[in-house]
Amino acid sequence: MHTRLYKNGVLEKEGFPIEDVSDYVGDPSNTVWFDLCSPTPADLGVIGEELGLHALAVEDVLSDHQRPKVDTYENHLFITVYGVHFDDGRLDPVEVNAFVTHNALVTVRESDHFDIDEVIRRWDSSAHLAEHGVGFLLHGLLDYVVDGQFELVQDLDAQAEAMEESVFEDEVHDSRELQRAMYVLRKDTARLRKITMPMREVVSTLLRRDQGIISDPVLAPYYQDVYDHVLRVTEWVESIREMLANVRETRLAQQGFRLNEIMKRVTSWAAIIAVPTMITGFYGQNVPYPGEGQSWGFWMSLVLVALTSVALYTAFKKRDWL
Known part of the structure; x- marks a missing residue:
């Protein structure tokens, strides 16, 4: 007790x-x-x-x-x-x-x-x-x-x-x-x-x-x-x-800052992918265009894809988006 x-x-x-x-x-x-x-x-x-x-x-x-x-x-x-x-x-x-x-x-x-x-x-x-x-x-x-x-x-x-x-x-x-x-x-x-x-x-x-x-x-x-x-x-x-x-x-x-960082990266890669898609899509048209049926037209499209991709990557990297 x-x-x-x-x-x-x-x-x-x-x-x-x-x-x-x-x-x-x-x-x-x-x-x-x-x-x-x-x-x-x-x-x-x-x-x-x-x-x-x-x-x-x-x-x-x-x-x-x-x-x-x-x-x-x-x-x-x-x-x-x-x-x-x-x-x-x-x-x-x-x-x-x-x-x-x-x-x-x-x-x-x-x-x-x-x-x-x-x-x-x-x-x-x-x-x-x-x-x-x-x-x-x-x-x-x-x-x-x-x-x-x-x-x-x-x-x-x-x-x-x-x-x-x-x-x-x-x-x-x-x-x-x-x-x-x-x-x-x-x-x-x-x-x-x-x-x-x-x-x-x-x-x-x-x-x-x-x-x-x-x-x-x-x-x-x-x-x-x-x-x-x-x-x-x-x-x-x-x-x-x-x-x-x-x-x-x-x-x-x-969390908001990290989401913004992720969105910037996704947007940057989407832009890099979009430009080559646009160029290759242009050369896939069923209408006459410069370089149609010519070997130099193929090589010109590859050069455009490479140059634009590198340019976009460099620009986004400089702005810390990648």
Whole structure:
């Protein structure tokens, strides 16, 4: 069981049944956390009754594809964020909901693809802040979520820069592979943008003093640090989108340029072939013409074909059409 009990900032119990939570939350000196992974509506209903959670907040947990947000209710906050996860090489965000009361934090994960054990390790690494109660627990959760998004945006930026450089490499000829990689990267960036842009509002709402979650001045710099990382992530995502748009436009311009080059070559060879065809066709008429029935007429046609072909080839080559 993912459960923990802190008393006066000291970890006293963990792994106890969730049914015992109601026995601990009544003591103001206790701070309780427990985690639910893919719970049933019945499980959420029981937790909602024990902690007095609002029915709309419980309903939002059961609804898929919620926007990252903070909802304020009379006796608790409801927070929705997304952890990053890859499935078959593509970004598949994992929804994580949190109920925050005065001395309890309830995390509800969409699936076990969100590593809650890493969040626990972060709590243990900064155990000296546990005396600040539920604000300490919530910071560890948000810090892990934002750090995961930050690491992902760094990786996407590196992929975008590599793709930008590969566009101008002469040895890149597999346009289908490049287009597919560009499509996947643009789709991952768009998905990441949907879950990172609202995070600014989430963290800024928690930073407001009237929320009472981080009224302790000791925790304020930690939440401010999370907010700074959120801003960097959102700005970085926008820069990646602009970079990918530039790569796409450059790629289209290159394709247009190459098409023009091909058309010039085809047109040049067609002109070179057309002139000899015209000359030989002229000498194939069934009417009298100069040199008819004479050997010099044959040789004159060959000379005209050779001279015009060489002249056209030289002219097109000089203009870089061939």
